[in-house]
Amino acid sequence: MNTEQKLMSLINSTRVLTSTLNLEEVLDQLNKEVLNVIDGANASVLFLYDKKTGKLYPKSSAGFDMTYLKEIRISPGEGMSGQTFQEGRGKIFLSKTDTMDGMSNISGETGELYGKALGNFQYPDSAICVPIMTKRECIGVLTVDIYDKKNLTFNENELRLLETFAVQASVAIENAMLFSQTERTQEIHEKLTSVSLSKGGLEEITLALSKLVHQEVVVFNEFFDVLAISSSEYQTYVQEFLQEEVHILQEVIESEEPLSCFLPRSTISELTFFSIKMDRYKIGYVAIFSEKTSNLDPLDQFAIDQAMTIFALEMNRIEKMTINNFQYSGYVMEKLIQNAPDAIAALSQMNFSEYEQHQFVVCKMLMKEPLVSFKELTESKSKLTRLIHREISKFRYKTFVLDRNMEIVFMFVLSPYDSKELLIRNVNDFIEGIQNRLREGLELSSYAGIGRIVGSLQEVHLSFRDTKRCVEYLLSKQKEGLISYNDLGIQRLFMKTDKEELEEFVQDMLGPILEYDEIRDANLYETLKTYLESNLNMAASAAKLFVHTNTVKYRLNTIKEILKMDWSAGTSVFSLQLALQIQEFLQEE
Secondary structure (H helix, E strand, O other): HHHHHHHHHHHHHHHOOOOOHHHHHHHHHHHHHHHOOOOOOOEEEEEEOOOHHHEEEEEEEEEOOHHHHOOEEEEOHHHHHHHHHHHOEEEEEEEHHHHHHHHOOOOHHHHHHHHHHOOOOOOOOOEEEEEEOOOOOEEEEEEEEOEEEEEOOOOOHHHHHHHHHHHHHHHHHHHHHHHHHHHHHHHHHHHHHHHHHHHHHHHHHHHHHHHHHHHEEEEEEOOOOOOEOOOHHHHHHHHHHHHHOHHHHHHHHHHOEEEEEEOOOEEEEEEEEEEEEEOEEEEEEEEEEOOOOOOOHHHHHHHHHHHHHHHHHHHHHHHHHHHHHHHHHHHHHHHOOOOOOOOOHHHOOOOOOOOOOEEEEEEEEEEOOOOOOOOHHHHHHHHHHHHHHHHHOOOOOEEEEEEEOOOEEEEEOOOOOHHHHHHHHHHHHHHHHHHHHHHHHOEEEEEEOOOOOOOOHHHHHHHHHHHHHHHHHHHHHHEEEEEEEHHHHHHHHHHHHHHHHHHHHHHHHHHHHHHHHHHHHOOOOHHHHHHHOOOOOOHHHHHHHOOOHHHHHHHHHHHHHHOOOOOOOOHHHHHHHHHHHHHHHHHOO
């Protein structure tokens, strides 16, 4: 081709490149036209630079199978194209020896994919690489090759011509990119606005975002429960990740920036987490699954940022509905624990019908206010509300909740088919689970009591009264945790009795032997306690005390003399046992 023909071909190619603003069409045309412009060229590939990964990737080509070629990633300085990008100037490889030298540092994986894209691996007979430059930076490299044409190689004229072509191509690419970005930005606005106005819920927002970024998307709440996922096929990946990568979840919680992690055993290479925030508080997370050949570009990031706001608004709407349900549930609970005459009528508004086989139990949980600011406490209460809703939604028994600021009251509607032991165990596990989350996640201490199981709504106030006593007992002992009314045993009788009166009773019954022990450093009190707990069996008492039976006999005779009592008198033994229980209660105080 003579100089005039080359010039006309270049002008025609420029006209073709600028005839469309569709980026994909521009890039396809670029590779076709370069073969018309450059004599002898029978293959070409356009590499673009991805700033996020720091790699060049093939965007379009002619003469290669893109099925394989698109998998290639090369670093600046790697191969002929990588060297051209790094140096920022055109390079000509005159012979196969030159191309072999230029490709000597490509990775084995790149070489394998390159060979598959050609049909079989071979080095070009000659090649030219030129950078695609914008006003600001190098955005890629255009490479043309000659294959299987003996004695035909490129020269400096073709290099200059391709550089001129690359300048025109860069203008067409930049214009197409700007148009594509504007068009896609408008699409993002329209689709996300539409899904927001439709109030289709988290599922529709998730699907919309997935289509916009061309990746699968999963949405979690702050406890990493899955709220929505764009493809059910990815559920397995999510569950495996949650089970095996717990340490990463903690990093996600603590990070203020998007956090990416790699999944080596999966066909998915990367999972990137973005925080959903309401005000400055994290209320959930969006995770984007990325395949090995895919990357999030700036417009993907823009779509994600816009979607975060919509996710936050939808999750906030759900939370407000939850709070409203809690408020009416609390209104009904207030009436039940006060044994108000209209309590049953209020309950009927919740479509709840009482059946004879229903059983009920109340639990009260008091949170110890930490030394934190009002804002931090408000955040903790907000998280607690979401936590309770989450746990209730998974719990096997219908649950009513009364929120009294730092006090939460639960009423559980129990199954008529389970034993009381199983019912209490299930309720225990539920409350302990919440307490653990309070302690570990919100750094709140709590005291909780479970009342007796009652058989009717009219008796719910009795179960509530029991829970108050349990919490009072734990507070008196400064003992964080959970206790049921049944576990209090006889000690629940002492809680409402004047302390001085209890001390007087102990003094009357046990005072002499307590004084004897103190003066003589004896062990009469412990011997008496062990003897009564062993059902008046001296041999069993001796074994527990690690002494001889005669020692126990001697001590018991001493106790008889001091207290002037008869072991055969049942009332005397009962009074001593009661005194011992009260003494234990007072010692714990």
